[in-house]
Amino acid sequence: MDIFNKQESKVRSYSNSFPVVFKKAQGCWLETDQGERYLDFLAGAGSLNYGHNNAQLKQALIDYIAADGITHGLDMHSEAKAHFLQVLQRVILEPRNLNYKVQFTGPTGTNAVEAALKLAKKVKGRSSVVAFTNGFHGCTSGALAATGNKHHRQGAPEGSLSGITRIPYEGYAGVDGLGLFETMLNDNSAGFDKPAAVLLETVQGEGGLNVASNQWLQRLSKICKANDILMIVDDIQAGCGRTGTFFSFEPAGIQPDIVTLSKSIGGYGLPMAVVLLKPELDVWKPGEHNGTFRGNNHAFVTAAAALELYWSTDALETHIANCSARVSQKIEQQVKRYPELFVGLKGRGMMIGIECQNGAIASDISRVCFEKGMVIETAGPNDEVVKFFCPLTITEAELDQGLSIFAQAVEATAEKLFKKAS
Template identity: 60%
Template structure:
């Protein structure tokens, strides 16, 4: 462990709560250098929806590498890119009635957000972006301005402007943030300039698993349409099936102008992101937003394999939905008689604790028992389950048994406010 302390930057974070050195991983299990196995309910913070070293994706990637397929090609046309685009259009976009064009902005989620915000401002000629309390959109400067978390924002070292923040659904009892938004838009003295766009996470992954209702999303879209404001859906963590449908907003019926995807898009943990844009908004000049690694051909291969294998019919989504219901039922049962309560949606669910100390004690106990699970929320007070979507029901229950045991050992009862 000394090499990490001596050589790696102090900015490292996840490894601090998971103090071991990993050597291999397969499916939902990670193995350290001493041979200890851990069930993984973190899954690369939502990057490994199909598990570690998924055999279908690995076979496709190895075949491509062995054939000397293009590894890096800037934004050159390649066979791998063509096949990904064809599959994405046929399997994902067309069945959902979406005709968005696909932009490759760079390999990270924050880059997809930067592209979305820049494009919205360029197309509308307006500056202000509306985001929501507890939203997380990345840590590069533009995306960070739209992010609420103070811990991340203070890393900027300079003012973060250009964003107006509204309360997310359920932020405070009795407060209707969308009613406030519309009132301010209709009031010439409200101080809110007409925004270029609104950016929203349907389920706020890092913000504490706050989930927007379909009704709230429909109202938000209606306000945006009425006032000619672009709607950006940040589906980076909640997308690629995490909530039970490929896009996290599908059940609401909304059609965002711009959609950002990353994390599990490659399916294999390879860096990959896209910004999906309604054709009439596709106004960047060639190269106006670019990046050296905006064409990850290895990710094209694994992403296409994931789409074909898992999203070609309804069976996978139905299985994910069933697991999500089971997960939430068990979490809800764990919360009975305790100060914990259920948060999130589908396979992106967890338990909110009275404070971050309790949540951290629970996750640390889980690690000692062989389960990797992390926290989220403004005070790290939510224990968040992000198991791979391919996790078997037996593995899911085994991990939840560990979580339940860790919670029981905290001796929590209604009104409890600190760890035992």
Template identity: 55%
Template sequence: MKIFEEIESEVQCYARSFPCVFNRAKGEFMWDEDGNRYLDFLAGAGTLNYGHNNALLKKELLNYIENDGITHGLDMHTKAKGEFLQTFSDKILKPRNLRYTVQFTGPTGTNAVEAAMKIARNVTGQSNIVTFTNGFHGVSLGALAATGNSHHRDAAGTSLTGTHRIPYDGYLGDNIDTTEYLDKVLSDSSSGINSPAAVIVETVQGEGGINAARIEWLRSLQTVCRKHSILLIIDDIQAGCGRTGDYFSFEEAGLEPDIVTLSKSLGGYGLPFAVVLMKPELDQWKPGEHNGTFRGNNLAFVTAKHAIDHYWSDNHFSNEIKRKGQYVSQRLTAMADKFGDGKFTVKGRGMFQGINCINGEIAGKITKNAFTKGLLIETSGADDQVVKLLCPLIIGDENLKAGLDIVELAIQETCEDFDSFPNETLYFKAS
């Protein structure tokens, strides 16, 4: 650990929660240098939906490398890129009746968001983007302007402009439809909100606290966007690639976004990869207007293609995610009922769920307790008050149960450590 303390930046985050040195990983497990095994319910913050060192993907990747396949290709045409595009078109887009042009951006989610917002602004001629409370879209300056979290925003070192902030679904309570407010201010010439270029939204706010928008709210949001000729951008970077059950998190709502951003688990193997999907008429870029040295990660093209081939050629994998998601929901609801006494609530959908605690202190104690029992799990939310489950989607039933058993035991022991919970109400702002 000495070398990390000597020269690594203080900006490190996850390393503080899990103070050990990891050196091996497989499936839903990681091992440290001392041989201790941990169930991984963090999964690269949602980057490892198919698990660590997935054997199916590893075989294809090693074969590609062994045969001297292209590693880095900028945006040149390569066989690996072509095969990914064909597979993505045939097995993801066409079966869902989606017609998108694919833009390869720099290989991070925040870069995809930057590109998406630039597209919207350039095409519409408008400058502002509507964003939502508790939203998280990245930490480069453009994406950060669309992010709500003050911890990240305060690190910008400059003013963050170009966005309008609107309450997310549930932010003002369950009985208030905030899309009606959005419609009202867009219809009122004296509201102070000029006609925006686009709305950017996560259907489930991961870093914001596993806030899952209601299906009706999402549909209403799309209706408002169309009424006012505003582009709808879905940030599916963490919620996409199967995390909620369907490949895209907006499928259940029947949305047809103008622009979609994907990253994290898109590459399949944890390799950096991001794209922007846009309706063809929006593809008005001039050559090289948005580029990046590493937008041609051919190793990720290989594993992304085979992840789709292996897991998304039919509905079996999707149905399994939904089945496991129902089990997670049942278990978490039972925990909240057993230990919470109204102090815990369950949030999210599919395999993207968490337990909302009354404060970050309790959530932090739960995750630290879980780590001592061999489970890697983290918190999210405005005050880190949500214990967030992001285990690999390929996790076996036995290990899923084992991980949830640890969560339950950690909650029980944490509750016993408190003589009584603080007299606080649940966080409406994280809803």
């Protein structure tokens, strides 16, 4: 550990919770340099929906590299990019009756959000954007301004995060946020400048697995259309099947004006991010949103392979639904057994978790899980939600093994708390 403590910045975080040196990984398993194996219920914070070193995606990448395929090409045309665009259109967009152009941004989610915000403001000629309580959109300045989390926001200079009006998300403090939004839009004395766009996650990941109902999303979509406001869905964590459908907004039957994707869109964990935008919004001039690494051809290869392999049929969606039911059942059992520890189940699909009474309980459960051979993180305003984020390709046997570890961690945490209370 000496080299990390000596050379790496204190800004690192995950390694503080999981202080081992990982050497290799396969599927939903991580292995350390000491040969210890851990079930991965973190999955790169949603970047590894298809698991570590997925054999078929790896072979596609190896074949491409062996043939001296283009690695880096800025935004020049390449066969790998063409193939990805063709597969995205055929497998994802056309079956869902979605008509989007594709913008390749720098290979991070926050860069895709920055591009989406810039584009919305450029199209509408307005400078403000509405975001929601508990939203998380990234840590660069524009995306961070839209992020609600105090811990992340304090990383920026005071007063630098502007241009955002915050509205209560569905269920926040019992407030009808959309009613407030609509009232302020139609009140000349509200002091509220019409925004270029609203930016939201349909399931808030870092914010604690808060789920917007279909009705709420439909209502928001109607408000946006009636007031000439663009709707941007940040599907960076919730997309690519994590909530059960490829796009998280599909069950609501809405069609956002702009969608951001990153994390698992690359298929293999390779950095990649895109903005999907309705064709009439494509008013960019060449190079207006730039980036040296907006052409990760290796990611194009694995992304296309993942879409063809997992989204040409409904087999993965069925598997996600079955896994979600198993996790939900285990969570409900624990909530019923230990009401002193838990509030209830949160999330949707395999973007799911258990809300604890406080962050200390969630932290204890996560720590004990790690001691017993499983990596799992917490989320929420006070890190009070234990977040089940295993690869979507996990087998039922592996999932049950992870749920067993979770149950053991809950029992150990309960025993500790009850002893302390007595």
